[in-house]
Amino acid sequence: xxxxxxxxxxxxxxxxxxxxxxxxxxxxxxxxxxxxxxxxxxxxxxxxxxxxxxxxxxxxxxxxxxxxxxxxxxxxxxxxxxxxxxxxxxxxxxxxxxxxxxxxxxxxxxxxxxxxxxxxxxxxxxxxxxxxxxxxxxxxxxxxxxxxxxxxxxxxxxxxxxxxxxxxxxxxxxxxxxxxxxxxxxxxxxxxxxxxxxxxxxxxxxxxxxxxxxxxxxxxxxxxxxxxxxxxxxxxxxxxxxxxxx
Ligand SMILES: Nc1ncnc2c1ncn2[C@@H]1O[C@H](COP(=O)(O)OP(=O)(O)OP(=O)(O)O)[C@@H](O)[C@H]1O
Numbered sequence: 001x002x003x004x005x006x007x008x009x010x011x012x013x014x015x016x017x018x019x020x021x022x023x024x025x026x027x028x029x030x031x032x033x034x035x036x037x038x039x040x041x042x043x044x045x046x047x048x049x050x051x052x053x054x055x056x057x058x059x060x061x062x063x064x065x066x067x068x069x070x071x072x073x074x075x076x077x078x079x080x081x082x083x084x085x086x087x088x089x090x091x092x093x094x095x096x097x098x099x100x101x102x103x104x105x106x107x108x109x110x111x112x113x114x115x116x117x118x119x120x121x122x123x124x125x126x127x128x129x130x131x132x133x134x135x136x137x138x139x140x141x142x143x144x145x146x147x148x149x150x151x152x153x154x155x156x157x158x159x160x161x162x163x164x165x166x167x168x169x170x171x172x173x174x175x176x177x178x179x180x181x182x183x184x185x186x187x188x189x190x191x192x193x194x195x196x197x198x199x200x201x202x203x204x205x206x207x208x209x210x211x212x213x214x215x216x217x218x219x220x221x222x223x224x225x226x227x228x229x230x231x232x233x234x235x236x237x238x239x240x241x242x243x244x245x246x
Contacts, residue, residue, distance in 0.1 A: 079165030185210030
């Protein structure tokens with residue numbers, strides 16, 4: 001589904017991704033772990049098409065199409081979703097208006113009809129119930145006044161509403177209390193399907209206790225340096241990154 005080959009990318013003058021190769025298949029849940037500053041969020045931003053991140057070599061294709069040639073909104077319409085490590089607040093734009101507008105903009109680019117008010121509301125009710133977000137909160141400005149954990153739950157809510165094909169989740173587990181971690185994990189597990197894929201950037205094995213990954217990659221020094229099964233995450237938890245070649 002996602003094929004990244006020898007990707008090099010820089011921010012300003014600094015090369016962060018240094019020949020990263022990674023493949024994620026449909027149906028797969030893959031985790032990316034790695035030391036602070038290794039380039040995990042940079043990878044997420046490059047894939048989403050954030051400004052200021054320059055790809056200098058390599059390729060990334062999504063379902064066979066050149067992802068890097070697409071504008072960010074076209075990447076979203078193609079089915080790519082990024083859950084931010086640091087969700088932003090958008091005062092004056094309610095969560096529900098934001099999501100309905102985003103969903104319809106994506107549907108329009110795909111040549112689909114707008115979602116009906118009734119269907120949108122049904123999706124909102126279902127997803128907010130799973131994630132424990134009440135309707136009053138969702139009428140407030142996007143993330144405005146949300147606690148750190150509520151912001152992360154809201155990322156999972158957006159995932160449930162937009163129903164993309166590929167979820168790239170950048171530390172969606174950080175800042176969650178024990179119950180919220182279980183709730184957000186449930187949201188991610190509900191999203192799992194043979195047609196979709198998930199790439200979880202995380203520092204903690206505890207998320208992977210709830211969302212069992214098929215594969216675990218280690219990103220260090222701007223490259224994937226090791227790939228294994230769920231046991232790799234357990235080994236890292238026990239041993240740290242010492243001995244991992246950067
Ligand atoms: N705008 C920028 N200008 C200069 N350096 C940057 C910029 N953005 C990121 N970097 C650097 O790129 C490196 C990789 O950052 P990135 O956020 O991708 O790491 P990460 O693996 O996600 O780390 P963490 O686990 O701490 O979240 C870091 O050393 C960071 O300081």
